[in-house]
Amino acid sequence: MKTENYDVIVIGGGAIGLASAYHLGKRKAKTLVLEQFTFVNQLGSSAGVSRQFRIPYPDQYMVQMALDAxxxxxxxxxxxxxxxxxxxxxxxxxxxxxxxxxxxxxxxxxxxxxxxxxxxxxxxxxxxxxxxxxxxxxxxxxxxxxxxxxINFKATIETLLSLCQKEETVTLEENSPVLKINQIGERFEIITPNGIYITKKLAIIPGPYINSVINLLHFKIEAxxxxxxxxxxxxxxxxxxxxxxxxxxxxxxxxxxxxxxxxxxxxxxxxxxxxxxxxxxxxxxxxxxxxxxxxxxxxxxxxxxxxxxxxxxxxxxxxxxxxxxxxxKIQNKELLIDFAPNYIPNHQNIVLYATGWAAKFTPFLGKIMADLVLDGHTDFDITPFQLGHRFFKAL
CATH class of the missing domain: 3.30.9.10 (D-Amino Acid Oxidase, subunit A, domain 2)
Known part of the structure; x- marks a missing residue:
């Protein structure tokens, strides 16, 4: 079984995962995207071909996010x-x-x-x-x-997939469910049926399958x-x-x-x-x-x-x-964008997008996730979405 090293591993190859990989590739980070199914599948929250882009929201920070997108x-x-x-x-x-x-x-x-x-x-x-x-x-x-x-959502995903395929620092692996995550010092060892991959940083974006991944790190989100x-x-x-x-x-x-x-x-x-x-x-x-x-x-x-x-x-x-x-259980079903809870080793190197409707923010959210996982911060104020301390639970 092959073993390879990466700067960042993105778990989840839907719209947000591919958008994150696209922005990581633009910054020349050696990136691996692991998708448990095939890319452009109908089994998760990237299913279907259309979504709505809108500016109206009841909160100013959400309106601002739509404008920034x-x-x-x-x-x-x-x-x-x-x-x-x-x-x-x-x-x-x-x-x-x-x-x-x-x-x-x-x-x-x-x-x-x-x-x-x-x-x-x-x-x-x-x-x-x-x-x-x-x-x-x-x-x-x-x-x-x-x-x-x-939003022509299918074309959006296909465009992001094509851009990632063209980026020399991005590797795409489909039919690669994550079976185990081991922590070795400051690094993560990710085991799939297709190989063992080593990284210092994780972006976890598997849509509705979020708990199947973060359970491997011994926490969950109540969803x-x-x-x-x-x-x-x-x-x-x-x-x-x-x-x-x-x-x-x-x-x-x-x-x-x-x-x-x-x-x-x-x-x-x-x-x-x-x-x-x-x-x-x-x-x-x-x-x-x-x-x-x-x-x-x-x-x-x-x-x-x-x-x-x-x-x-x-x-x-x-x-x-x-x-x-x-x-x-977040009010208005808002997004959760956060680092892993601090009781998880190397939590500062694990970034998650966990729940909520986010298709309308796809390329912008990819930029946010890429900045968070590489730099530990982003220019956009994500404070309203950093809700892990309330909704993550230890196993």
Whole structure:
């Protein structure tokens, strides 16, 4: 079995792992990426082909992070002939009193205003007239922010993979699950079925499989797992186009009653609109419990909402998909970006991105992770995300 030495080993070859390797390669760090499945797979939180990029958040630091991510998207887009961000704007609307995992409309408006980000406020009638929704309660309000976009996520991952393959200091290993992590002085020995690898620094980014890796270092994060469903509705009126959107509503029993959607795009079932519930009826205890089959009741709630409130679409989906994500008990399901807890030897040389929705930050988060693992710090203030002291638990 081969043994090799690296400056950094990245565990997890999804979007964030590849973005981290890309930035490590730009700094000429000898880097190994270990992916337990194949690259560009459908088994983790990088599954699917589209994501939302948005600026609205209820907290100023999240708005700032989205703003800071924009030039990194511009930089990445110059490396490919593909369009990575289809700018169609972000529409948030619904009950202004509702607080969801995405936040609250009024708080998002305050954060945008504080950072002088342009947006437009809307009444329920204006939302219906401009954006093709219908039968909205008169009390609903909304905001539209023009920088929102639909992310060509599959092309993003493929672009990052191609850039890593071209970088002479980056090595990519797929079908290489980490079986054991030994600590030898200040170094880590990583054992996989394909070899033994030595490094002084670890970037752990395996998405929903985070505990399967950090358990090898004798700690865990308390998380729940969502097997998220999506549905694709055929456009019956081809002239209609939707922005990216999210609706804030109170739950009705098991129906979380929060939904989000995308425009029709060339790379993801053209002439279809993707709509998804932003809730799950039955969270999973472990990633291994997931299936690739959407929850049928969640799809029924989604179809009923589309039938009642959207125009120009069929009322039943013709395609469906799923995506697995790990979510912590952090309020609003925010990101956790931190070093390993200090009771782990060499904790200062172990950097983790652990939970939360981060696709919209992909190239920027890769830069943050690369700086943290090489330098021990980053120019971006990650204090709000350094929550390991609250959510990591020793085994």
């Amino acid at each position: 924009q030039p990194y998207w511009d930089e990445l887009e110059k490396e490919t002939s593909e369009t990575l961000l289809d700018q169609v704007g972000t529409l948030w609307f619904g009950d202004p009193a509702v607080h969801s995992t995405e936040g609250n409309i009024a708080e998002a408006e305050q954060a945008l205003k504080a950072l002088k980000v342009p947006y437009q406020t809307l009444t329920a009638k204006e939302i219906e007239e401009k954006y093709h929704f219908r039968n909205l309660p008169e009390t609903y309000t909304g905001l539209f922010q023009p920088d929102g976009a639909s 729940t797992y969502w097997n998220m469903s999506s549905a694709y509705f055929k456009k019956t009126d081809l002239s209609i186009q939707y922005p990216t959107w999210f609706v804030f509503q109170n739950p009705i029993g098991e129906n979380g009653n929060q939904f989000y959607g995308f425009p029709a795009v060339d790379w993801d079932h053209p002439e279809y609109i993707r709509v998804a519930p932003d809730f799950v009826i039955a969270p999973l205890a472990e990633p291994s419990d997931r299936t690739l089959i959407p929850n049928q009741q969640e799809l029924r709630y989604t179809s009923n909402w589309v039938k009642e409130h959207m125009t120009g679409l069929s009322t039943e989906p013709e395609y469906t998909s799923t995506c697995l994500i790990a979510l912590s």
